[in-house]
Amino acid sequence: MAKRIEDFTVTGNHRLTKDIFLLQIASSDKLPPLLPGQFIQVRVDDSPSTFLRRPFSIHDVDYEKNSIKILVQIAGKGTGKLSTLKEGERINIIYPLGNSFTQPDTGEKILLVGGGCGIAPLLFLAKDLRSRGFAPEILLGFRNSERLIEYDEYAAVGPVYVTTEDGSRGEKGFVTNHS
Incomplete structure (x- = not known):
């Protein structure tokens, strides 16, 4: 390209x-x-x-x-x-x-994980996956609820789970430790 x-x-x-x-x-x-x-x-x-x-x-x-x-x-x-x-x-x-993300095989479960501004490429990816028949689940992490961004946009694509370091929204802790 x-x-x-x-x-x-x-x-x-x-x-x-x-x-x-x-x-x-x-x-x-x-x-x-x-x-x-x-x-x-x-x-x-x-x-x-x-x-x-x-x-x-x-x-x-x-x-x-x-x-x-x-x-x-x-x-x-x-x-x-x-x-x-x-x-x-x-x-x-x-x-x-740059390159794109590796594309999943048909039928695979998809979990997209990102924190802070690192969530940026995941919305485009989630929408693309959804358009191709996948049902991505999305895990977003932030310092606190005041830093939570774009929740509604992600929720329109699939289930969203949130972590905040202080526990003010979703599960308390880092996105990498989500249960």
Whole structure:
């Protein structure tokens, strides 16, 4: 699959927590086939200290709107700048990059596990699996209930189990220790 370098238009930038945003971008062209597990690299303009592109997992895709969603956690100047983008602004990305997840055999039980912003590629994967007849179960982990993101989107695809380190939502503990 050939990579593309293209300008996208910001169609939404929504704060999910104090430092995590859901950025939706749209192409004026038809999107190529994208695979769960692939990522994009975003150029951050007007920021001399951020000359390197920032990689982001593809969180979700809407082929009818030619749009891609990514989760952005503010970790420095580059991601801070991305969190301030307004609807209608343009950003340049390279995509699709990377490989997809290994595809399961028919009839296999599927459990998708992720924590924090590491859940980003799992929504696209869960939707893809569901469209192919699988019934994925989803296990999401967060520090606390205030950091819980995208629950309803995952719940629309399959059963969701939640862990929080402080026990404020779901089972107490780390996602890797879920019973």
